[in-house]
Amino acid sequence: MSKNRLPLQLFVSVVIILGVIIGIGTTNDRNLQPKLEAIVEQAEVLSVGQGCVVDAKGALNPDCVAEYREALNAVFTERSGFPAQYAETMQAIYESFDESTDVVLNNQVLRLDVNELHADGKSATMDCEVTLAQTYIPHQQDGQYQVVIAASKEQKTYTFVKGEDGAWYIDSVVSKNFITGTPEELGLANVSCETVFPTREEACAYAASLDLHALLKG
Amino acid sequence: MRRFVSLCVAFVLALSLCAAQVLAYSRTNATNYADTYVFDHNPNFRYFTDRNCTNFVSQCMHAGGVPMTDAWYYHKTFLHIADSYSLSWTVANELKNYVKNDLGALRLVSKWRKVADPTHNTYAYIDNSSNITNTGIEIVFYDWQDNGNIDHSSIVVGTGTSAGDFADYGDLIDQNSYDRKHVIWNLDKYNTRRWTTAIYAFRLS
Numbered sequence: 001m002s003k004n005r006l007p008l009q010l011f012v013s014v015v016i017i018l019g020v021i022i023g024i025g026t027t028n029d030r031n032l033q034p035k036l037e038a039i040v041e042q043a044e045v046l047s048v049g050q051g052c053v054v055d056a057k058g059a060l061n062p063d064c065v066a067e068y069r070e071a072l073n074a075v076f077t078e079r080s081g082f083p084a085q086y087a088e089t090m091q092a093i094y095e096s097f098d099e100s101t102d103v104v105l106n107n108q109v110l111r112l113d114v115n116e117l118h119a120d121g122k123s124a125t126m127d128c129e130v131t132l133a134q135t136y137i138p139h140q141q142d143g144q145y146q147v148v149i150a151a152s153k154e155q156k157t158y159t160f161v162k163g164e165d166g167a168w169y170i171d172s173v174v175s176k177n178f179i180t181g182t183p184e185e186l187g188l189a190n191v192s193c194e195t196v197f198p199t200r201e202e203a204c205a206y207a208a209s210l211d212l213h214a215l216l217k218g
Numbered sequence: 219m220r221r222f223v224s225l226c227v228a229f230v231l232a233l234s235l236c237a238a239q240v241l242a243y244s245r246t247n248a249t250n251y252a253d254t255y256v257f258d259h260n261p262n263f264r265y266f267t268d269r270n271c272t273n274f275v276s277q278c279m280h281a282g283g284v285p286m287t288d289a290w291y292y293h294k295t296f297l298h299i300a301d302s303y304s305l306s307w308t309v310a311n312e313l314k315n316y317v318k319n320d321l322g323a324l325r326l327v328s329k330w331r332k333v334a335d336p337t338h339n340t341y342a343y344i345d346n347s348s349n350i351t352n353t354g355i356e357i358v359f360y361d362w363q364d365n366g367n368i369d370h371s372s373i374v375v376g377t378g379t380s381a382g383d384f385a386d387y388g389d390l391i392d393q394n395s396y397d398r399k400h401v402i403w404n405l406d407k408y409n410t411r412r413w414t415t416a417i418y419a420f421r422l423s
Contacts, residue, residue: 048410085364089413102332107410134410148384152410177268178362178369181396181408184384 032119036126036168041109042157043075043170044132047082048152050090051104051136054099058105058137065094077161077169100139105204107134108212110151110188124160124168129153133183133215135207137200138157144196145203151188151215152180188215242413246389248282248355249375252392256399264298266395274394275357275371276307282355284422290316311368314359314418323420325359331364332406355422358387358391358403364416370395374403374419383407 018037046068053064068090072083093101111131118125133151140146157174160209184190197203255277259265260351266273273292280286290313292303308315317323356374361367372393380386390400396408406412 042327044400045412050413085414093413102406102412104413136407138407138414146384146407150408150410175363175369178411179268180405180410185396192237 001021001124025163026154028197030044033114033117033126035126036117036158036160037112037114039075039160039168039170040112040126040130040156042071043082043158043173044109044130045107046071046075046086048134049104049107049130050086051093051096051102052106053090053101054103054105054200054204056105056204056208058103058200060094060097077163077171079170080171082170082171082173099200102136102138103200103204105135105137105207106210106212107132108214110216118120119160123171126158126160127155128158129155131186131188133212135210135212137203139200139206140196145200146195147193147197147203147207147210148195149183149191149193149210149212149215150180151183151186152178153186154178183215187217189217191215242283242285243355244283245355246371247394248278249392251281252375253399257397259394260293262294263292264301268395268400270394272310272313272371273303273308274392276313278373278392279357279422280301282422284355287320289320309360310371313357313371314368314420317357317422319419321360321422323422324354326356326419326421332412332415357420357422359418359420360405361410361416361418362411362414363415364414368418372403372405375400376406 013023035049050068052068053060055061065087069083069087072086076082078084083145109130109132111129113129113130113131114126116125116127131153134148136148136150138146138148155176158170159172160168163169179186182190189211191212194206197206220337246370251272252279256274259270260277263277276292280292284290286292289300290304290306292307293301296302302310306312317327356376358372359368360370360372362369369395375390376393377389378387378400380388380390380400380402382398384402384407386402386407389403391403392399393401401408404417409415
């Protein structure tokens with residue numbers, strides 16, 4: 001009887017030991033994860049939202065480029081290349097801005113599913129799936145303004161480094177399987193959207209009133 | 219003398235073969251294939267969930283007459299148990315390199331970025347007025363982050379009003395992942411990364 005139970009006891013012991021080891025390994029990750037998730041959410045908003053040169057009423061924000069640079073530097077390392085790339089894009093949009101410029105008014109991370117997180121004291125790597133939606137207002141050829149909700153899903157691997165100030169920064173991003181489309185195409189709820197307005201101001205007011213989180217089913 | 223004649227004959231034959239290969243490119247066949255299989259995927263090929271775009275474009279090109287080679291191929295096996303295919307058949311960046319370097323396709327512009335367009339909200343190089351239709355097989359490549367690595371591909375199938383959610387007029391593409399038929403080639407209103415997306419287009423034949 002005891003001979004038969006020995007392999008079982010051995011197996012249970014191994015499972016318990018492994019569990020303890022894994023538990024120890026993820027204790028720190030659990031503390032760190034919310035911080036890194038918040039950084040990722042901010043990065044996602046910035047990385048897709050560089051069209052946000054207008055305020056909620058659709059008027060050009062004269063401080064947008066400076067504010068944008070500051071926000072980028074709080075999230076990304078310079079080495080990542082994103083602050084330079086995105087700020088350059090924003091600057092170009094700002095300089096050429098007129099009544100026909102398309103704008104992104106708002107974008108939201110709807111869901112961030114972390115698959116894996118590895119961290120030591122100085123660096124971290126996080127694999128996750130990001131689901132995102134945004135309100136986009138393109139200027140139509142007939143002169144009207146359309147309100148569009150675009151959505152995307154993708155698998156991403158973020159690498160973080162801890163700065164000298166003790167804060168975490170995104171150092172690199174690897175993306176795969178990026179799929180973008182209408183919310184319905186991506187399995188999200190279909191929020192009712194009146195699409196065309198005669199002025200940008202009206203379109204922006206309507207877009208700002210939309211609750212993008214309502215796109216999440218359940 | 220006989221040797222010279224043989225060489226001439228061989229040369230002419232080789233030229234004919236090359237010409238036949240070029241002439242064999244058929245836009246009609248490619249676009250018909252695209253329209254037929256964009257939603258109802260051809261069972262003769264594997265379907266790669268969420269990443270079938272380039273597999274689909276390669277099939278269209280092949281249907282249009284682009285021959286398989288050692289560098290660009292798909293070999294089917296029974297029940298797809300051990301299908302083999304080149305990276306250039308299934309990976310957008312590799313297909314772009316193949317189309318550009320091996321097929322010598324005509325690159326329509328160096329690169330296009332939305333913000334670089336002086337009219338702000340239209341995509342300049344394949345627009346409504348261009349003579350893109352019926353001139354060849356045009357393949358469009360998308361680099362979502364403009365980081366030099368192509369992420370997505372589609373095939374131009376005509377010009378008209380988009381059949382998607384947005385009734386825009388212009389050159390239309392078919393694509394897989396996400397599957398779309400006869401939608402505006404620039405994907406602008408679907409794309410959350412439109413401001414950083416770089417688009418390239420190549421014309422075969």
